[in-house]
Amino acid sequence: MTGFPFARVVAIGEAMVEMAPIGGDQYRRGFAGDTFNTAWHLSQTLADRATTAFASRIGTDPLSSDFAASLAADGLDTSALARDPQRTMGLYLIELDGVERSFHYWRGQSAARHLADDPEWLAQTFADTGLIHLSGITVAILSATARQNLLDALATARRHGTKVSFDPNIRPALWSSVTEVRETIPAFLEVTDIALPSFDDEQANWQDPDPQAVLDRMSALGVREVVVKNGAGPVVLRSDDGDDSIDPPPVEGIRDTTGAGDAFNAGYLAARFLGHAPGAAVRHGQAMSAEVIRHLGARLPAGSVPRLPAVD
Numbered sequence: 001m002t003g004f005p006f007a008r009v010v011a012i013g014e015a016m017v018e019m020a021p022i023g024g025d026q027y028r029r030g031f032a033g034d035t036f037n038t039a040w041h042l043s044q045t046l047a048d049r050a051t052t053a054f055a056s057r058i059g060t061d062p063l064s065s066d067f068a069a070s071l072a073a074d075g076l077d078t079s080a081l082a083r084d085p086q087r088t089m090g091l092y093l094i095e096l097d098g099v100e101r102s103f104h105y106w107r108g109q110s111a112a113r114h115l116a117d118d119p120e121w122l123a124q125t126f127a128d129t130g131l132i133h134l135s136g137i138t139v140a141i142l143s144a145t146a147r148q149n150l151l152d153a154l155a156t157a158r159r160h161g162t163k164v165s166f167d168p169n170i171r172p173a174l175w176s177s178v179t180e181v182r183e184t185i186p187a188f189l190e191v192t193d194i195a196l197p198s199f200d201d202e203q204a205n206w207q208d209p210d211p212q213a214v215l216d217r218m219s220a221l222g223v224r225e226v227v228v229k230n231g232a233g234p235v236v237l238r239s240d241d242g243d244d245s246i247d248p249p250p251v252e253g254i255r256d257t258t259g260a261g262d263a264f265n266a267g268y269l270a271a272r273f274l275g276h277a278p279g280a281a282v283r284h285g286q287a288m289s290a291e292v293i294r295h296l297g298a299r300l301p302a303g304s305v306p307r308l309p310a311v312d
């Protein structure tokens with residue numbers, strides 16, 4: 001846990017009910033969401049070496065209760081799941097046209113949109129935490145006031161030594177304009193210790209010519225550790241160890257790239273949490289996402305996530 005003051009990790013964001021096609025007009029119900037996928041793989045990797053909490057707001061309905069129960073069954077800390085009697089979880093449905101997948105969302109009224117309404121809840125959730133992970137999706141779904149609450153809570157946590165990791169995960173459909181993204185994301189990068197962007201998202205929003213430009217832009221905002229994912233291309237990173245570029249291992253039998261970035265984040269963060277250097281952590285992130293893209297869905301089967309030894 002080099003550099004992380006407490007053996008507790010919190011990922012904060014939205015999880016949704018997922019309806020995945022299983023043939024004809026039949027669907028299998030699951031749960032997914034970027035920060036949730038990352039929390040789940042982090043929890044499986046860290047296991048009993050740290051507490052991993054998923055922080056969000058869900059309903060009091062049976063579906064929300066099933067979600068909380070499934071988290072607890074998989075070993076996550078559910079104490080940061082706030083319950084909202086007026087609202088429910090968002091839902092999305094996957095439509096298959098051959099191998100092409102399209103996603104249909106019903107998330108406009110979700111409880112998660114209110115996850116940062118209460119500054120006291122945020123302070124409690126972030127207390128005694130080694131690492132907080134969030135994404136641009138976490139931020140996109142919030143009101144302006146809630147965004148400010150979240151920024152303030154992250155700044156306070158950092159003053160207590162908590163590290164913050166942030167994946168901008170820019171989804172244009174969740175933002176009113178490119179201007180809104182450009183005005184909001186940098187403020188979150190200013191309270192970030194570890195940035196985990198994907199090159200295609202950044203290029204689309206900021207016209208970055210290459211991954212190096214993403215490193216430069218984010219380190220200019222004061223982020224000490226920047227790791228740029230780029231699909232099958234090399235991961236480029238900047239950290240206290242300097243700059244590096246690391247090719248992913250060749251991956252045979254890719255079935256579904258959904259969740260590749262979320263799994264990478266979990267592998268990277270787990271390795272850093274266990275004391276591995278940034279370069280080694282990139283390799284672990286790449287290994288984690290290589291496994292995920294060889295499986296259908298955004299998460300590996302429970303129990304099959306590779307364990308990683310800690311560094312003393």
Ligand SMILES: Nc1ncnc2c1ncn2[C@@H]1O[C@H](COP(=O)(O)OP(=O)(O)O)[C@@H](O)[C@H]1O
Nearest residue numbers: 198229230231232248251259260261264286289
């Ligand atoms: N086609 C691919 N071949 C090999 N590795 C891949 C491929 N696509 C994704 N990955 C792995 O998953 C990681 C994250 O994928 P990426 O597509 O960059 O993220 P995101 O899902 O956020 O867009 C990459 O750094 C790489 O290790």
Ligand SMILES: [Mg+2]
Nearest residue numbers: 169198261262
């Ligand atoms: Mg991504």
